[in-house]
Each structure stands twice: as C-alpha cells, then as structure tokens.
Amino acid sequence: MTMKQWIMMVGGFLSWIPASLFSQTLWVTSLDSIDLDKSVADLKDCYAVEFLLETPAAEELPVDIYLSDIRKRDLRELQLEEPSHVRKVCLTARSLGKKRQVLTVPIKAFDTPMASEGVLRRIRSIALDVKGEKQKEARLLSARILEGNSVHAHASRASLAAEPGETVVYPVTVKNLETRPQTIHFSIKRYGWEAFTAELSDNEVYLRPGEMHTLRLKVTVPEGVPAGGRETQNLYILPSANPSAARALSFTTLRRMPYPFSLHTAEGWEEVRRKAEKYKWAAERKDRYLADAERWVVPELPDSAVNGDGERYLFRTEIENALMSSAIAW
Known part of the structure; x- marks a missing residue:
C-alpha cells in the first residue's frame, strides 16, 4: 500500500467519526442576581433552572448539567469530587430558532437522596x-x-385544627410565570362523601406576567366529628396557558384535640401520677426523671452548629434522653 492510499484510507475512516465527540464546558457565574463566584444559590425549593444558549448548530444539543456545593471552575476536578457534593443529569436543549436553544432543568431531575437535599x-x-x-x-x-x-x-400552612362549627382559612398565593397573560382556574377535587365543608374565594383569576394573587380556601369542621378526626382537601390549580402544568395542593383539617396528646392525654397523665403515689417502682421512676431533669442544662448552640447538609439543628442526638426526661418531668 502506498502512502497516498494509506492517507486516503485513514481520511475515509475519520470521516465516519461523529462530530459530536467534541464537548464544550460552559460555567454559570451568574444566576438571576446571584454571583456564584462570591455567593451561593438555594435551589432546593425551586422548580427548575433555565439556560438560554446561542449556537449555530441546527441540531438540538445534548448537555450534561452539573451542580455542586463546592466552588470549582474545572470540570475534571468537579467530576473527581465526592459524589455527595456533585449532582448530574443529562438532558437535551430545545431549539427556539434564530440560533437560540433553551435548556430547562427541573431540580427533581437530579439524583439527589432526600437525606442530602441540603446540598441544593x-x-x-x-x-x-x-x-x-x-x-x-x-x-x-x-x-x-x-x-x-x-x-x-x-x-x-398545610394543616389547621378547629372546633365543630368553626371555619379555618388557608391563604394560597399563586403567580403567573408565563411571559403572557393567562387565566388560572381553581377547583376542589371531591370524592363525594366529604363531611367537612370546603369553599374557595375564587374559581378563576386572570393574571398578567409575573402578577400574583392570593385566594382563600375555607374549611368548616362539622358537628359530630370526634377529637382528632380529620379530612383532606385537595386544591386543583389549572393554568390555561399550559394545562399540562396543572398541580394540586393538599390540606388536612381536623377537629382540635385537647392538650396534652403526644405521649398521654390529660387522663393518661393522671393515671401516671396515681401509679407514682401507689407503687414503689413507679415512684422510683418518677424520682429518676425529676433528677435527670434537674441535672440537665440546656446547651447553647453556636452559629456554627450545622449538620452535614449545612443546616442548623436544635440539639444533638445524644441529648435526646435528657430532653425526654425533662418533658416527662414537666
């Protein structure tokens, strides 16, 4: 084989290699008004992040999206970090025409364990x-x-309690996220045998882009419901501009229970007191609870008291016994 033939053969082979083997890393330094070079973005409770790209490519581009709570500007270094600090998802941008493509990335698309959502x-x-x-x-x-x-x-609020005949009110704020006006419809999904009465202040509302409105869900607790009896109301929200984006909010309304009710009712605690007066073992246990409570000093937590996800906590797990003893003694 001559050199010319070899070059032609290699050139023919290379022509079959897909051009998509090339990858380009784009770093996001600004998200809305957040400067990611100096600050952090809280994405845990948002729906998605949207990226607008300019490209001469006619085909819709596949993209690997990385999120991390570590500040890096080198993709290889980011990929080598501990998996608990990096979230990744692979999606495809959507063409808008005129050399524009948009990439909408739902936060729930990332493989984030619920125990580690604080990273977001x-x-x-x-x-x-x-x-x-x-x-x-x-x-x-x-x-x-x-x-x-x-x-x-x-x-x-997603749950409220009231006495029979009383009405609770759940304010619900809605915002039009479309770039054009739309009508948002509201309804309560019913099974047909509800005992609690539920009413809406609005059945629909017309909102301009970015405009907000507060509607009210009113629920009345009926007579005859035992203490602690409850019912769930499902509010259905339908945006006319994108019916596929309809969503539901659930609220649980119950008849108020007399305090206390966590470990014992009032009658249950009276029974505990009678046993402490009647039985030696119960009296010893009571004295132990009282002594533990007297010895315990409520710890002062510094501002640096955060868990592995960087969130503040109220107390360390190892003091739960002293905390419970104090509650029982009280």
Whole structure:
C-alpha cells in the first residue's frame, strides 16, 4: 500500500467519526442576581433552572448539567469530587430558532437522596458540558431560576385544627410565570362523601406576567366529628396557558384535640401520677426523671452548629434522653 492510499484510507475512516465527540464546558457565574463566584444559590425549593444558549448548530444539543456545593471552575476536578457534593443529569436543549436553544432543568431531575437535599441549598458551581460540533460552539446567554411550571403556588400552612362549627382559612398565593397573560382556574377535587365543608374565594383569576394573587380556601369542621378526626382537601390549580402544568395542593383539617396528646392525654397523665403515689417502682421512676431533669442544662448552640447538609439543628442526638426526661418531668 502506498502512502497516498494509506492517507486516503485513514481520511475515509475519520470521516465516519461523529462530530459530536467534541464537548464544550460552559460555567454559570451568574444566576438571576446571584454571583456564584462570591455567593451561593438555594435551589432546593425551586422548580427548575433555565439556560438560554446561542449556537449555530441546527441540531438540538445534548448537555450534561452539573451542580455542586463546592466552588470549582474545572470540570475534571468537579467530576473527581465526592459524589455527595456533585449532582448530574443529562438532558437535551430545545431549539427556539434564530440560533437560540433553551435548556430547562427541573431540580427533581437530579439524583439527589432526600437525606442530602441540603446540598441544593448552597450551590456554588453550575457547569454545562455541551456536546456538538467543534466549529459550532455554544455560548451561554442567560441563566435564571424558575419558581414553577407556568404557575407558582404556595401555602404557608398545610394543616389547621378547629372546633365543630368553626371555619379555618388557608391563604394560597399563586403567580403567573408565563411571559403572557393567562387565566388560572381553581377547583376542589371531591370524592363525594366529604363531611367537612370546603369553599374557595375564587374559581378563576386572570393574571398578567409575573402578577400574583392570593385566594382563600375555607374549611368548616362539622358537628359530630370526634377529637382528632380529620379530612383532606385537595386544591386543583389549572393554568390555561399550559394545562399540562396543572398541580394540586393538599390540606388536612381536623377537629382540635385537647392538650396534652403526644405521649398521654390529660387522663393518661393522671393515671401516671396515681401509679407514682401507689407503687414503689413507679415512684422510683418518677424520682429518676425529676433528677435527670434537674441535672440537665440546656446547651447553647453556636452559629456554627450545622449538620452535614449545612443546616442548623436544635440539639444533638445524644441529648435526646435528657430532653425526654425533662418533658416527662414537666
């Protein structure tokens, strides 16, 4: 084989190698108004992060998205970090035309164990590993946090208690996340045999882009419900601009129970007191609880008292026995 023939053969072989073997790393340094070079982003409770890309590529680009609570600007170094500090998901951008592609990344798409979700509260690094042709590189135009899909809904309370005949009110704030006005519809999903009466202050509301509205779910506890009896109300929220983004919020309303009710009812504690007066073993146990409670000093926690996810905690696990003894003594 001549050199010319060999070069032609190698050239023919190389022509079959897909251009998508090239990858390009884009680092997100600004997310909305958050400077990731100096601060952190809390993504735990948001719906998604959206990236707008500029690229001459005609095909929709596959992208590996990395999140980390460690500040890195080298993808290889980030990939070598402990898995508990790095979250990754692979998605494909969507073409908008005019050399624009959008990548919407739901936070729940990341393989984050529930016990480690605190990592999402302090994101310092976001990297986009874009696959494509070398001569058609992408450029990151913007990155923003999405509160929800089409509509954002939030309620500060998901459960309330009342006496028979009383009414509780759940305020629910909704926000239009679309770039155009839309009507948002509300309804209560019923099984047909509910005992609690539920009413909405609005059946629908028309909102401009970014506009918010607070509706109220009113629930009345009926007569005849025993203490602790409860019922769940399901609020269905339907955005007209994107019906597939409909969502539901659940609320649990119950008849109020007299305190105390955690370990014992009031009658149960009276029985404990009678046993302490009647039986020697019960009196000894009572004295032990009282002594443990008197010895225990409530620890003062410094500002640095955080768990493995960086979140503040109230007490260390090893003091739970002293804490319980004090509660029982009280």
